[in-house]
Amino acid sequence: MLSRLFASGFALLLLPAAALAAERPVVVELFTSEGCSSCPPADAYLTDLSHAGRDVLPLAFHVTYWNGLGWRDPFxxxxxxxxxxxxxxxxxxxSYTPEMVVDGAHGFVGSERGAVxxxxxxxRQNxxxxxxxxxxxxxxxxxxxGAGSGTGRLLLIGFDTEHRTAVGRGENTGRTLTESNIVRSIRPVGQWSGAPVTLNAALPVGQDVAVILEAPDGRIVGATRLGDAS
Structure with a gap:
């Protein structure tokens, strides 16, 4: 079952092309919920992506709008x-579940492996x-x-690598769900305007850490995770 929640518009700005640098991971964001019966196949795909290599950074964002429909997603x-x-x-x-967004640029039904x-x-090519x-x-x-062309904001993300949850109510009643790279916290920590910048921040909630550099139009122009060189 796909759940849709339509949202109001927002101002869209354009970013000049960022300077090419060492290859960074492609960011794949899955919007999901443990209360959604259509989500487990997309969750499984995200798990596969999390095991496929470091050139993709898959992150599972668990939304709240399913929480009143039988099961409150703890994440x-x-x-x-x-x-x-x-x-x-x-x-x-x-807004609907499951949705995967690739590099902040395009959204897809999260279980459609071919399209994603x-x-x-x-x-990867572009x-x-x-x-x-x-x-x-x-x-x-x-x-x-590092130095580059353009502007953006830095997002600090904490995530857990894996959880198994026995679901007791809702559309997934009786299932034990295995989910990967579950986002536990996300917060903006600074701005980038093309000049090199270094900043410190408190550790986020979560077992692992990722950083995303997001252009004003929402596209992702930089990303890494703790331990990666980028």
Whole structure:
């Protein structure tokens, strides 16, 4: 069952092409819910992507709008719902589950492996990037962005690598769901205006850490995770 929640429009700005840098991972965002019976195949695809290599950064954003329909997803975040609503306004298709967004540029039904896979391959060929690195230092996260063309905001994301959940109510009653790269926190930590920048931030909630550099139009122009060189 696909659930749709239509959102209001928002201002769309354009970003000049960012300077090419070392290859960065293609970011795949899955908007999902444990209350949605159509979501487990997309969750399984995201798990496969998480095991396929470091050139894709798959992240599962659990939305809140299923919580009143029989099962409250323990990983749901208001920030995930709001992030998807912004994409829905840009893409003109509202919010639904499961949805995968590739590099902040295109949205697809998350279980459609062929369409998402083709978009990932295209993104690999055409990605632009600003160099982004992240490290852990003295109990904090240190983020560095190299020089480039354009502007963007830095998002710090904490995520858990895997959870298994026995669902007791709702559309997935009786199922045990295995889910990967579940986003537990997301927050903006700074701006980038083309000049090199280094900043420190408190560790986010979650087992692992990712950083995304997002252009004003929502497209992703830089990304890395803790331990990656980018």
């Amino acid at each position: 749901s975040l208001d920030a995930a719902t709001q992030r998807q609503a912004r994409y829905g306004s840009r893409f003109g298709d509202g 896979g083709a978009a990932i391959r295209e993104a 990605r632009t990037a600003a160099s982004v690195s992240v490290s852990r230092q003295d109990g904090q996260i240190s983020i560095a962005v």
